[in-house]
Amino acid sequence: xxxxxxxxxxxxxxxxxxxxxxxxxxTFDLSMSQASAFHYMPMLFIALSGLFLGFLADKLxxxxxxxxxxxxxxxxxxxxxxxxxxxxxxxxxxLVGIAIGVFKTGALGLIGDISTSSKQHSSTMNTVEGFxxxxxxxxxxxxxxLLITGVSWKYLYFGAGVFCLVLCWLAYRAPYPQLKRTSxxxxxxxxxxxMMKNPYALGYSLAIGLYVATExxxxxxxxxxxxxxxxxxxxxxxxxxxxxxxxRAIGRFLGGWILNRFSWQQVMFWFSFAISLCYLGAMIYxxxxxxxxxxxxxxxxxMIYPTLNSKGISCFPVEQHGSVAGVILFFTALxxxxxxxxxxxxxxxxxxxxxxxxxxxxxxFLLCLMAIYNLFKDPSGHLLSTNVE
Numbered sequence: 398x399x400x401x402x403x404x405x406x407x408x409x410x411x412x413x414x415x416x417x418x419x420x421x422x423x424t425f426d427l428s429m430s431q432a433s434a435f436h437y438m439p440m441l442f443i444a445l446s447g448l449f450l451g452f453l454a455d456k457l458x459x460x461x462x463x464x465x466x467x468x469x470x471x472x473x474x475x476x477x478x479x480x481x482x483x484x485x486x487x488x489x490x491x492l493v494g495i496a497i498g499v500f501k502t503g504a505l506g507l508i509g510d511i512s513t514s515s516k517q518h519s520s521t522m523n524t525v526e527g528f529x530x531x532x533x534x535x536x537x538x539x540x541x542x543l544l545i546t547g548v549s550w551k552y553l554y555f556g557a558g559v560f561c562l563v564l565c566w567l568a569y570r571a572p573y574p575q576l577k578r579t580s581x582x583x584x585x586x587x588x589x590x591x592m593m594k595n596p597y598a599l600g601y602s603l604a605i606g607l608y609v610a611t612e613x614x615x616x617x618x619x620x621x622x623x624x625x626x627x628x629x630x631x632x633x634x635x636x637x638x639x640x641x642x643x644x645r646a647i648g649r650f651l652g653g654w655i656l657n658r659f660s661w662q663q664v665m666f667w668f669s670f671a672i673s674l675c676y677l678g679a680m681i682y683x684x685x686x687x688x689x690x691x692x693x694x695x696x697x698x699x700m701i702y703p704t705l706n707s708k709g710i711s712c713f714p715v716e717q718h719g720s721v722a723g724v725i726l727f728f729t730a731l732x733x734x735x736x737x738x739x740x741x742x743x744x745x746x747x748x749x750x751x752x753x754x755x756x757x758x759x760x761x762f763l764l765c766l767m768a769i770y771n772l773f774k775d776p777s778g779h780l781l782s783t784n785v786e
Contacts, residue, residue: 399567400504401528403467406564407497408532409539410474410557411439415616415638416540417550419624425483429621429750433741436617437734438487439494444730446498448593449586451723453499454506455716456584460573462719463507466500467565474558477551498726505706505722509715510574515781519661519707523652526703530646533616537638589720592713597777598721601709602728604771607764608701609729610736611672614757615641617737619691621750623684630688637688641695648699661704662775666768671697673765676758684751701764712780736760 414436422432454462473492480486508525512518540550592598619637626634633640655664675694679687706725713721740753770776 399463399564399571400507400525402564402567403463403500403504404525404529405532405535406470406557406560407501408529409536409560410493410554411497411536412533412616412642413536413540413550413553415618415620416537416544418617419621420544420550421483427483428741429744430738430741433617433737434487435490436613437738439490439497440730440734442491442494442730443498443501444494444727444734446495447502447723447726447730448589450495450499451502451726452584452586452589452720454503454719454722456719458573459503459507459510459719460568460571462503463500463568464565466496466498466503467561467568470496470500471558471561471565474554474561477554494730498723498730502719502722502726505710505726506719507573509710509718515708515711516656518711519656519704520653522703522707523649523656523700526699527646527649527652530642530649530699534639534642534646537616537642584716584720588717589723592717592720592724597712597780598709598724600776601705601712602725604764604767605702605705605709605725606728606732607760607767608669608698608705609732610760611676611757611764612698612702613733613736614740614754614760615691615694618740618744618750618753619687622691622754623688626684626688628685628688630685633692634688637692640692643695644692645695645699648696649703652700652703655700656704661708662768662772664700665704666765666772668697668699668701669761669765669768672701673758673761676754676761680751680755680758687754708777708781712777 418432418435421427421435422429425431453465470493473489473496476489476492477486480489504525508521509518512521536553539553539556543550543552616638619641623634623637628634672694675690675697679690706722706729709725710718710721736757740750740756742753743756744750744753746752
């Protein structure tokens with residue numbers, strides 16, 4: 398439950414950025430590329446934190462790592478109330494990113510500690526990401542309500558800071574399973590960099606990176622894409638982001654049930670193929686189709702990230718889960734930072750955000766190609782049958 402709530406809180410702030418960006422553009426007179434910094438700044442520092450500090454979850458233990466990350470997150474969140482500068486906010490978002498990278502690797506390591514098989518690990522990861530999906534709905538809804546009532550979006554971070562202090566108390570009081578080491582390998586930053594040469598860590602990181610670049614296109618730029626829509630589906634366009642997050646959350650809570658009935662390789666292929674078709678249809682038939690197809694893609698995106706993340710981590714022994722989670726998180730957050738930034742650049746160059754979505758469509762099809770390879774070759778099957786047992 399502690400892990401579920403941490404992911405819920407993280408999503409409240411990170412996935413609300415798409416609603417905040419139009420407000421920032423108006424307030425600070427920013428271009429799309431400049432405004433996208435509000436998204437890529439925390440993601441960049443999550444990436445760096447995961448890479449350089451991910452090993453702490455294995456070295457210091459899950460409890461200490463989680464507490465350090467949560468306390469830093471709370472501090473940064475409360476500091477939003479002290480300034481009004483765009484660059485001051487970016488500085489705080491950098492601190493938020495460092496904090497998330499620390500407590501998230503601890504949480505991912507903890508999931509491995511309480512899992513007895515690769516299948517259970519994947520099921521738990523889908524439930525965890527289900528709570529993330531709920532937080533992703535709550536965060537934008539809170540920001541939308543604040544803006545409608547004339548209250549600053551900064552109060553979202555104040556509320557997250559209070560919630561984080563509650564999580565700190567829970568993290569301090571919760572009992573943690575004893576971590577059993579099966580290796581005498583020293584745990585440090587050097588071991589993390591050594592892991593970055595592992596083909597399985599890199600392969601899963603690439604697949605997750607392509608997925609994340611496809612997903613963040615929706616919650617960062619879809620509100621801007623649909624901002625001036627005036628067709629027959631105005632109501633759907635207004636709540637498109639909420640619909641997307643709702644479908645994604647529903648799919649994640651169903652993840653364990655689906656993965657128990659179908660092979661995960663088949664699920665990854667069919668779902669990535671459906672995402673590709675949603676993007677392709679939106680690009681071919683224009684904004685009128687995008688109003689339906691882009692939110693619908695959330696249902697098919699639901700299980701891809703938690704399942705790929707789980708399988709990538711499960712390729713390694715439990716005592717290395719914090720380090721490998723940090724490596725995967727590095728590429729995940731790097732993709733989440735660069736994807737929207739590249740989309741913003743493309744949108745600025747060609748004069749409309751829809752051109753950025755052409756780039757995201759390419760990401761979706763590359764992910765589908767990797768899913769096809771995994772379906773027929775199953776390169777990590779032998780590792781998944783021996784680890785997290």
